[in-house]
Amino acid sequence: MIPLADRVIHATGWRRWLVAFAAGAVGALAMPPFGVLPALAVSLTPAVWLLDGSMKAGPSRRSGLKAAAGIGWFWGFGYFVAGLWWLGAAFLVEADQFAWALPFGVLGLPALLAFFPAFGFALARLLWLPDASRILAFAFALTASEWLRGHLFTGFPWNSPGMALGQNLWLMQSASLVGLYGLTFMALAIGSAPAMLATGHTRRERWMAPGLAAAFLAAMAAFGAWRVPSEAVANVDNVRLRIMQPNLPQDAKFNPRNRDAIMRRYLTISAVPAAEGSAPATHLIWPESAFPFLLHRDPGSLAQIATLLGPSSVLVTGAARMGEPLPGEAVGKFFNAIQVIDDQGTVIGSYDKVHLVPFGEYVPKFLDAAIRAVGLRQFVHIPGGFEPSESRAALSIPGLPPVAATICYEAIFPGQILPDGPRPNLILNVTNDAWFGQTPGPYQHFAQARLRAVEEGLPLVRAANTGISAVIDPFGRVVKSLPLGVEGAIDAPLPVEISATVYSQFGIFVLTATLVICLMALVARRRPRIIPGPGRTRVNAA
Numbered sequence: 001m002i003p004l005a006d007r008v009i010h011a012t013g014w015r016r017w018l019v020a021f022a023a024g025a026v027g028a029l030a031m032p033p034f035g036v037l038p039a040l041a042v043s044l045t046p047a048v049w050l051l052d053g054s055m056k057a058g059p060s061r062r063s064g065l066k067a068a069a070g071i072g073w074f075w076g077f078g079y080f081v082a083g084l085w086w087l088g089a090a091f092l093v094e095a096d097q098f099a100w101a102l103p104f105g106v107l108g109l110p111a112l113l114a115f116f117p118a119f120g121f122a123l124a125r126l127l128w129l130p131d132a133s134r135i136l137a138f139a140f141a142l143t144a145s146e147w148l149r150g151h152l153f154t155g156f157p158w159n160s161p162g163m164a165l166g167q168n169l170w171l172m173q174s175a176s177l178v179g180l181y182g183l184t185f186m187a188l189a190i191g192s193a194p195a196m197l198a199t200g201h202t203r204r205e206r207w208m209a210p211g212l213a214a215a216f217l218a219a220m221a222a223f224g225a226w227r228v229p230s231e232a233v234a235n236v237d238n239v240r241l242r243i244m245q246p247n248l249p250q251d252a253k254f255n256p257r258n259r260d261a262i263m264r265r266y267l268t269i270s271a272v273p274a275a276e277g278s279a280p281a282t283h284l285i286w287p288e289s290a291f292p293f294l295l296h297r298d299p300g301s302l303a304q305i306a307t308l309l310g311p312s313s314v315l316v317t318g319a320a321r322m323g324e325p326l327p328g329e330a331v332g333k334f335f336n337a338i339q340v341i342d343d344q345g346t347v348i349g350s351y352d353k354v355h356l357v358p359f360g361e362y363v364p365k366f367l368d369a370a371i372r373a374v375g376l377r378q379f380v381h382i383p384g385g386f387e388p389s390e391s392r393a394a395l396s397i398p399g400l401p402p403v404a405a406t407i408c409y410e411a412i413f414p415g416q417i418l419p420d421g422p423r424p425n426l427i428l429n430v431t432n433d434a435w436f437g438q439t440p441g442p443y444q445h446f447a448q449a450r451l452r453a454v455e456e457g458l459p460l461v462r463a464a465n466t467g468i469s470a471v472i473d474p475f476g477r478v479v480k481s482l483p484l485g486v487e488g489a490i491d492a493p494l495p496v497e498i499s500a501t502v503y504s505q506f507g508i509f510v511l512t513a514t515l516v517i518c519l520m521a522l523v524a525r526r527r528p529r530i531i532p533g534p535g536r537t538r539v540n541a542a
Contacts, residue, residue, distance in 0.1 A: 005198035008049040009056075016050060017074045023047055024078030024117075030164035030191075031083055033443035040164045040191035047075055047121075048138055048195035054125055065122045072121025076114030083159045084110060086439030113149065113156065120145030127522045132196055132209045139188035140518045146184050150413065154358055157412055159444060161187045166451045170224030171217075172476050175454045176501040180414040182511050190217055228475045235493035236425075239399060241461060242281035244270045245469045247487040249434060256292045263291070263301055267308055274491050280310050281491060282399055287465040288318035288408055288432040289336065295319040296339060296347045306345030314348075314398055315341040318407065318430040318463075320386075321350060333387040338405050338430055340397050349396050351405040352389035355413065394419040400494070401425030404458070408432065411449035415507055418456065423504070425497045427458050432465040442468060442484050450476055456504045459495040474498045 011019055027043030029036040054067040087109065091102040124141035128134050142161070150157030162183030165171040175183055193213035200206030246265055270284055295301055296319065305315055319339045323332035336356070340349035395405040402424040406417050411429045418424060429449050433442040446468040453460040453472050460472040470481035473495040480492040502510065 002198045005049050005195075008046050009053040009199075011050070011053060016053065016071065019046055020050055020071045020074035021078035023050075024075035024080075025082035027079050027161070028082035028159070030161075031159050031440075031444060032163065032167050032447040033440050035164075035167050037164055037168075040161065040187060041194045043079070044138075044188065044191040045195045047071070048134065048192050049199070050075075051121060051124060051128060051134070051138065052130070052199065055128065055130070065125055068125035069118040069122040073114045073118035075121070076117030077110055079117070080110030080113045080159075081107065083440075083444075084113075086436050086441040089436045089439055089441070116145045116149040117142065119148070127519075132200070132205060133522060135189060135192050135196065135209050136518055137522050138192050139185050140515060140522065142188050143181060143185040143515065147181055150181070154355070155413060157414070158409075158448070160184050161191070163444075163447060163451070164191070165220070166454075167447045168224075169228060169476060170221045172451060172454050173224035173227045174220050175451055176227070176457065176503055178510055178514070179455050179503045179507045180451060182503075182507075182514070185511075185514065186216070186220070189213065228477070232477075232479075233473050233475070233495045233498070236401065236496055238282065239494045240279045240282045240491065241285060241471060241494055242270065242274075242283070242489055242491050243285045243461070243463045243469045243471070243482070244489045245287070245464060245467055245482045245487060247466050247485060259291065259293050263304060267304060269487060269489055270308060272489055278491055280313070282313050283397065284309065284313065284315045285428075285430070285461065285463045286315065286317035287463040287469075288430040289320060291319055294322055295341075296321060299345075302341065302345035302347075305341055306343055309341075309343040311343060312399070313343055316397060316428070316430075317341070318432070321352065334385075335389065336386045336407055338395060338407060338428070340395070342398070348398070351393065351395040351407075353386065353407040353410065354389045354392050355410045355416070356386055356388050357409060392417075392419045394421060394424055395428065401497075403428050404456075406430075406449075409445065411452055412445070414452065414455055415503075417452055418504075423500060425458065426494065427452055427456065427460045429460060429462045430464075431462070434466045437466075438485055442466065446470070450478075455501065455507070457498045457501040459497060461494065471495070 008019055023043050023046040026039050029039035030043070050071045051068055054064050054071060085106055088102045088106040091099055091105055120142040123144060124134075124138045127137035127141065129137070146157070146160050149155070150160065157180065160180055162180045164187045165183045166175060166180065174186065178185075190213040193209040196209040197206050244266060246269060248262065248265070266286060274280060291301070293301075295317070309315060317339055319337055321335045321337040321339065323335065325332040335352040337353065338351040339347050342348050395403040397403055402422065404418050404424040404427045406427065406429045408431045411417060411427070411431070417427060431445065433445055436442055442464070446462070449460060449462055450472055453474055454476040457474045459474050460470070462468070462470050462472070467482055467484035467486060469490065471479040471490070471492040471494070473479055474497055479495060480490050482488055482490050
């Protein structure tokens with residue numbers, strides 16, 4: 001055993017927690033926009049050694065589980081603080097109202113999210129054996145905790161470890177088979193395998209797990225290189241997209257006093273002539289919540305849009321929508337929506353957001369009264385917050401194939417973005433990341449949306465207020481894009497979809513079968529094995 005590993009394994013007290021926090025923080029470097037893949041191994045290897053040390057935490061199983069959960073919490077706290085610090089930027093958009101809460105966003109949310117890896121580390125400790133099988137136990141347990149993080153309490157699968165592999169064009173192709181959580185299992189197993197180099201009892205034990213991890217990573221890259229065609233995919237006939245990126249700061253975007261200036265800006269950028277020889281746009285796309293007013297109830301703005309659009313072209317835009325008031329109510333419910341407007345200025349289609357952002361777009365009902373009692377509200381200036389749509393339906397847009405519409409962070413949920421019914425032909429994502437300025441947040445959001453295209457085998461069209469706006473083909477290749485913090489418009493064709501991927505058809509079953517087989521193998525290794533005969537020797541004790 002090398003001295004470094006020995007010191008980590010035998011660390012106690014605050015030194016143990018400090019090592020765990022630092023190891024987790026290093027792991028954030030593997031996420032976008034940095035993409036330093038070796039940082040994953042630098043983060044996960046000490047985590048395995050720390051769990052080795054939890055075996056010496058006390059004479060009882062309970063004390064060992066408590067030590068493992070503590071290690072997992074500090075590791076997760078470091079990971080989420082380093083990876084999500086940019087959330088604090090949202091509290092400074094209206095600093096006079098929300099700056100006081102900045103520590104709760106920067107430290108409070110990571111502290112809560114850290115309970116998921118705490119659970120994962122404790123589960124891994126239950127399955128722990130002092131051999132190479134603990135690498136699989138670690139990967140299995142943390143993948144289970146990541147799945148829980150993505151589903152419990154509305155879910156928040158942001159920066160799942162699988163994104164370390166999900167931002168490289170070749171490595172991300174495996175998501176077409178196993179999705180984000182499958183990538184997470186692979187990333188955790190590959191990233192933690194180097195721990196064996198310092199703790200294996202024999203040369204074979206030291207090198208087998210890292211060697212298999214390296215071979216598996218190479219196989220993933222080879223599969224990706226084989227899967228991505230050398231030529232561009234075909235484009236949908238008679239479709240020409242124009243995506244407008246206004247690059248408006250958030251404090252200006254939701255100020256009703258700026259409504260006329262905002263509309264002029266949208267119209268001016270959208271009306272810039274296309275490149276010489278390019279066909280006029282058939283579909284103009286604007287980002288999420290594009291107006292500080294209700295567009296569908298503003299005839300003047302609809303008339304301006306009709307003047308902008310060419311014959312038979314349409315506008316697809318994010319916009320708040322108010323439903324009709326119920327009997328006895330003064331106003332209707334508000335929805336964060338995507339609306340389709342034709343060249344006559346008529347709203348001809350709409351999609352209402354299903355997965356709202358807690359505290360950003362609504363306040364959970366059990367906290368609403370308490371929060372209002374002290375004069376607080378959600379970030380978005382909507383009376384009572386937005387209401388979620390009850391079901392996810394395809395968005396019908398003239399001239400386009402069926403659309404899977406997503407608004408903002410709806411695009412980060414693997415396996416949850418397609419509407420009920422027949423498979424759509426493209427994914428549309430409109431978003432407003434201006435809340436987070438020039439930080440890693442918008443890059444992370446873009447990378448996660450891009451991975452959905454690979455998982456589902458569908459092109460992605462993305463319009464973002466401040467960026468990153470793009471058209472992405474079903475293999476995750478960026479056809480055309482506008483960088484973060486740039487005003488402008490891009491003209492691009494719409495790539496065709498490819499056949500439904502293995503993940504889109506059987507994803508949850510593939511992942512479940514893999515994890516069940518892994519768990520069965522780990523449990524079987526922990527069972528005592530008895531050699532028949534006199535004395536019956538116990539070979540492997542649980």
